[in-house]
Amino acid sequence: RFSVEVTTFRERWRAEHHHLVASGPVPPRRGAMELIAWLEQRAIPRAIATSSIRSDAERTLGPVLTRFHAIVTGDQVTRGKPDPEIY
Secondary structure (H helix, E strand, O other): OOOOOOOOOHHHHHHHHHHHHOOOOOOOOHHHHHHHHOOOOOOOOEEEEOOOOOHHHHHHHHHHHHHHEEEEEEHHOOOOOOOOOOO
């Protein structure tokens, strides 16, 4: 029973995730753009570490990516989150 529930959850999660990724950039969380602007004004380097593959990150984050100095995606590491390799 447990494995069926986990399998069902994973299937639903993947379908929803695929729908979100396919629909284009995701609206930023409240305060995120203000934080990025604050960091830019102070010339503080910015990076993104995401478990998503590069093409999904580019599609969901859109033009926000251009405001970061470094972007590391799940397809660039051998061990994904929560392993520290991506950081």
